[in-house]
Amino acid sequence: MDTKELAILSQKYLAGKASEEETARLLQWYNDYDEKELTVHIITAEPETEAMLEQRMRLRLLAATQPVETNTRLRPVFYRNWKVAAAVLLLVTAGIAYYLPHRHQQTSIAEKPLRISPGADKAMLTLADGTVVNLDTASNGWALLQGGTQVEKTSKGEIIYKHGNTTDQAITSNILSTPRGGQFKIKLPDGTAVWLNAASSISYPTAFTGEERSVSVTGEVYFEVAPNARQPFTVKVNNMEVLVLGTHFNINAYPDENTMNTTLLEGAVLVRAGSQYKQLDPGQQARVAPGRDEITFVKRVDTNSIMAWRNGYFSFEEADIPTVMRQLARWYNIEVSYAGKIPDEKFTGEIGRSLTQEQLLKILAQAKIQFKVEEGRKIIIYP
Known part of the structure; x- marks a missing residue:
C-alpha cells in the first residue's frame, strides 16, 4: 500500500466511513509492517478510553502518512489485538516517544559514553576434566567426543549431543554457562532443547541413563x-x-531476584520445595523463595511477557526501576548503582533487546530516569 492510499483509508477509517474491505486492507497493512525495524514500544499502565485510543490511532496514522525529517523517521506501532490494547505509542528509531511518569530533572551523560552493545550468542562449555571451550569463538562444525557421546556446534550456532555407544562408566558431566551479555541454545543428549538467558548455566550428563533425567540450572x-x-x-x-x-x-x-519462578507453557509439571508439591497447568506459575520450602501459586500469568527474552525483547508490567535495570544490566553487561533514594515510578511496556548504545541511553533519558554514565560500563541512578 502506497502512502496516498494509506492516507485515504486512514481518514475514512477514523471518520467511521471505511467499508469492511477497506478496514481489512488497513489492518493487513499494519499486520505486514516490518516489526523487526521497531526499536521499542512503551505502553501506559493507565486504562484508556475509546477517545484516547482513537487519538493515538490518529497520531500513528499521521506519522505513517506525513513526511518527516530524514534523520527522524517515525513509525507507527500496533498491537495485534488493537481493539483492546492499551495505548501503543509512536516510535522513533532511537525510541524517544513515550508517555511515562514525568520528572523535570536533567539526565547527565558522561563525555566518555559507555562502550556497550546488546548481548549475543556467547557461552562457555566446561568439560568433565575442567577444560573450558569458548563456544562463541569456536567455529560451526566444531566437535569432540565425550565418552561415547559426540558434542557438536551446528551450522545454526547451537550445541547438540549425539548418542554413541555410551556405558555408565563413560558418562561424564558438562556445564554450559552464559556470561552477562550472552545467550545460548543447547540440545541435550535426549533431544531436549534448552535456551539459556544471560548469566545462566546448566549442568547435565553427557548421556541420560537410569530411571530419570536430571539437570541443574542457575539464572533463567x-x-x-x-x-x-x-x-x-x-x-x-x-x-x-x-x-x-x-x-x-x-x-x-537469578540470585538477585526475590523468588525462583517456574512458568508452564505446555504440558504439566510438578514443582517441589521441601515437603510441598504443586502441579501447574499451562499459564500458571509457582514461586519459591531461596532457602524456603513454601510455594506461592499464581493461577494466571502473561506467558508472552515471561517469554519475551526468548523472543527478542524485554517486557515490563508495573515494574519498578530496579527490576528494569537488573534485566538491562544482565543483557548489556553494565553495572548499575543508586545514589540516594531509589525512584518509585512503575513502568509498563516492551523494549527490544537489540538496541544500540545510543538508543538505550536515549530510552532511559526519555523515560525520565535520572542517571549519570561513568567510564567503565557504569550507570548511576539518581532520585
Whole structure:
C-alpha cells in the first residue's frame, strides 16, 4: 500500500466511513509492517478510553502518512489485538516517544559514553576434566567426543549431543554457562532443547541413563523437554525441583531476584520445595523463595511477557526501576548503582533487546530516569 492510499483509508477509517474491505486492507497493512525495524514500544499502565485510543490511532496514522525529517523517521506501532490494547505509542528509531511518569530533572551523560552493545550468542562449555571451550569463538562444525557421546556446534550456532555407544562408566558431566551479555541454545543428549538467558548455566550428563533425567540450572532457562514417560525429567535449582515428562516451561532463578519462578507453557509439571508439591497447568506459575520450602501459586500469568527474552525483547508490567535495570544490566553487561533514594515510578511496556548504545541511553533519558554514565560500563541512578 502506497502512502496516498494509506492516507485515504486512514481518514475514512477514523471518520467511521471505511467499508469492511477497506478496514481489512488497513489492518493487513499494519499486520505486514516490518516489526523487526521497531526499536521499542512503551505502553501506559493507565486504562484508556475509546477517545484516547482513537487519538493515538490518529497520531500513528499521521506519522505513517506525513513526511518527516530524514534523520527522524517515525513509525507507527500496533498491537495485534488493537481493539483492546492499551495505548501503543509512536516510535522513533532511537525510541524517544513515550508517555511515562514525568520528572523535570536533567539526565547527565558522561563525555566518555559507555562502550556497550546488546548481548549475543556467547557461552562457555566446561568439560568433565575442567577444560573450558569458548563456544562463541569456536567455529560451526566444531566437535569432540565425550565418552561415547559426540558434542557438536551446528551450522545454526547451537550445541547438540549425539548418542554413541555410551556405558555408565563413560558418562561424564558438562556445564554450559552464559556470561552477562550472552545467550545460548543447547540440545541435550535426549533431544531436549534448552535456551539459556544471560548469566545462566546448566549442568547435565553427557548421556541420560537410569530411571530419570536430571539437570541443574542457575539464572533463567527455558526448556522444551523431549517426552519419555519411562524416564521423567528433573530440573534442580537451589531448594526447588521441577519434575516433568515432556513439556515447555521457563525457570527464572537469578540470585538477585526475590523468588525462583517456574512458568508452564505446555504440558504439566510438578514443582517441589521441601515437603510441598504443586502441579501447574499451562499459564500458571509457582514461586519459591531461596532457602524456603513454601510455594506461592499464581493461577494466571502473561506467558508472552515471561517469554519475551526468548523472543527478542524485554517486557515490563508495573515494574519498578530496579527490576528494569537488573534485566538491562544482565543483557548489556553494565553495572548499575543508586545514589540516594531509589525512584518509585512503575513502568509498563516492551523494549527490544537489540538496541544500540545510543538508543538505550536515549530510552532511559526519555523515560525520565535520572542517571549519570561513568567510564567503565557504569550507570548511576539518581532520585
